[in-house]
Structures are given as C-alpha cells and as structure tokens.
Amino acid sequence: MLASAVGIPALAQTQAAGTPQDAPPVAQSQPPAPPTTTSQQPQAREGFWGRVNPMARKKWVRRQTDPINDRLNELDGLAAKNAKDIQDVDARAQAGIKQAQSSADAANQTATAAGTQAQQASATAQGASGHLDQINGTVNGLDAYHQVTEADIKFHGSSPVLTADAKTQLDALATSVDGQHGYILEVEAHAPGNGSVGIQSSQRLAEAVNRYLVTEHNIPVYRLHAVALGNSISADATSGTPDQTTAKPPRVRTSSVHIRLMENSLAASATVPPQGAAATTGAERP
Numbered sequence: 512m513l514a515s516a517v518g519i520p521a522l523a524q525t526q527a528a529g530t531p532q533d534a535p536p537v538a539q540s541q542p543p544a545p546p547t548t549t550s551q552q553p554q555a556r557e558g559f560w561g562r563v564n565p566m567a568r569k570k571w572v573r574r575q576t577d578p579i580n581d582r583l584n585e586l587d588g589l590a591a592k593n594a595k596d597i598q599d600v601d602a603r604a605q606a607g608i609k610q611a612q613s614s615a616d617a618a619n620q621t622a623t624a625a626g627t628q629a630q631q632a633s634a635t636a637q638g639a640s641g642h643l644d645q646i647n648g649t650v651n652g653l654d655a656y657h658q659v660t661e662a663d664i665k666f667h668g669s670s671p672v673l674t675a676d677a678k679t680q681l682d683a684l685a686t687s688v689d690g691q692h693g694y695i696l697e698v699e700a701h702a703p704g705n706g707s708v709g710i711q712s713s714q715r716l717a718e719a720v721n722r723y724l725v726t727e728h729n730i731p732v733y734r735l736h737a738v739a740l741g742n743s744i745s746a747d748a749t750s751g752t753p754d755q756t757t758a759k760p761p762r763v764r765t766s767s768v769h770i771r772l773m774e775n776s777l778a779a780s781a782t783v784p785p786q787g788a789a790a791t792t793g794a795e796r797p
Contacts, residue, residue, distance in 0.1 A: 685728035693775035709741030
C-alpha cells in the first residue's frame with residue numbers, strides 16, 4: 512500500500528511531463544539528458560490544453576500580418592499618389608511646353624511680319640527720299656532760265672508800226688516756240704526822247720510787238736514780260752563797256768524792241784515740265 516501510494520504521484524508527474532506510459536524503462540547506464548539552456552525561448556502554445564489547432568494558427572498569422580498589410584496598403588496609396596502627382600506635373604509641363612512653343616511660333620511670325628513691314632517701309636522711305644530729291648530739284652529749277660535766242664526789232668522813228676522785216680523776225684521767233692513749254696519772252700522797248708516822252712514812245716512799241724505775237728501766233732500773255740525803258744539802256748546792254756564807270760551812260764538814238772527768248776532749265780532738260788503742261792516735244796536747242 513505504501514509502495515502504491517508513492518508510485519501513483521510519480522506516475523502522475525511522469526504523465527504531466529509528457530512521457531508516454533508504455534515507454535520502456537531507461538537503463539541505468541544511460542547518461543541523463545543535458546539540461547535545457549536558458550537562452551532557448553519556450554514555444555508558444557495556443558488552443559485548448561496547450562494544443563495548436565489550424566484555426567488558431569490562421570488567427571495568429573493574421574494578427575501578425577495585419578500591421579504589415581496596413582503598412583503595405585499605406586505604401587501602395589502613397590505610391591499611387593506620387594504617380595498621380597508625377598502625371599499631373601508632367602501634364603502641366605507638357606502644356607507649358609506647348610504654350611511656350613505656340614508663343615514662340617507666334618512671336619516668330621510677328622517678327623517675320625515686322626521684318627517684311629520694315630523692308631517695305633525702308634523701300635517706301637527710299638522712294639520718298641528720291642521723290643523729295645526730285646521735288647527739290649524741280650523747285651530749285653523753277654526760276655532757272657537761260658537765254659536761247661534773241662531778236663532786235665527796228666522801228667521808223669517813234670511810229671509803232673511793224674515793218675515787213677520786223678514781222679519776219681517775230682514770225683521766226685514765234686515758230687521756234689510753237690508747242691514748247693517753260694519759256695518766257697523778255698521784251699525791252701527803247702525810244703529816243705527824254706523823260707516821260709521816251710517812256711511813252713517805248714511803251715507803244717512794246718505793246719505793238721506783244722499785240723502781234725498774241726493775235727498772230729497765239730503766244731500766251733503770261734509768257735510776255737515787257738518793259739518800256741525810254742531812251743535808257745538796260746544793264747545787260749551796257750555790261751562790258753570800258754568807260755561805263757567814268758563816262759555818262761549812252762543814250763538811245765533809234766526806236767527798237769529787243770526780245771530775248773528765255774527757257775527754263777527743267778524744260779530744257781526735258782525732265783519735268785512746268786505745272787499743267789505736257790513734256791516738251793520740240794527739238795532740243797543749245
């Protein structure tokens with residue numbers, strides 16, 4: 512009885528330690544198992560009475576992997592957000608590049624058009640400068656006349672009657688200016704007699720010459736410039752006289768009308784005719 516009382520607790524301790532009851536007894540000569548080191552961690556036991564079942568294992572794995580899955584999901588969301596941000600930045604960059612290219616193309620077209628307009632403006636300015644030079648030349652030549660020819664019409668005494676020889680000279684002069692432009696006729700009338708007597712006589716002579724040219728040859732009145740000098744001689748007639756500064760000026764002894772045909776330099780060069788007149792068609796005279 513005593514042996515049975517001692518053996519039952521020993522058998523219970525052996526079963527609690529996990530030793531099978533039917534295990535063969537260990538020989539006394541076998542060395543004891545080495546003691547377990549303190550560094551080894553005890554294995555986790557789950558389930559009922561320390562047994563690990565499959566359902567308990569999945570829950571445990573889920574509890575262990577849920578934080579990892581949450582972190583992975585967070586990283587996936589962050590990666591998706593970064594990808595979207597990159598796409599947005601790329602889209603904005605592409606739009607900016609296209610807008611900049613469009614602006615550059617528009618600026619290039621504007622610069623090309625401005626260059627074309629500048630060239631046209633330069634050509635217009637050059638043309639205007641040339642036209643201005645031509646106008647300046649025209650204005651400078653408006654009063655530039657030179658003598659082409661001259662005629663001296665003689666009268667008998669103070670009578671304003673034209674002789675046959677005088678009419679022949681006037682006819683030849685009028686024929687030379689027929690159809691011409693840019694000319695004037697200077698008419699200087701001289702008659703003997705002092706003071707107003709000579710002036711009146713020379714006035715009648717000048718009127719006789721002008722009347723013949725206007726009525727017989729249709730010379731415009733505005734081209735006739737007459738002056739009655741009486742018995743005085745013009746400065747052109749006395750130029751070159753050696754004693755004109757020391758002796759008295761010479762006086763007129765016979766009645767006459769001196770005519771000078773003066774031509775404008777523009778009409779002579781046949782470049783620009785006077786206002787309202789066509790280009791000169793007659794032969795060029797020296």
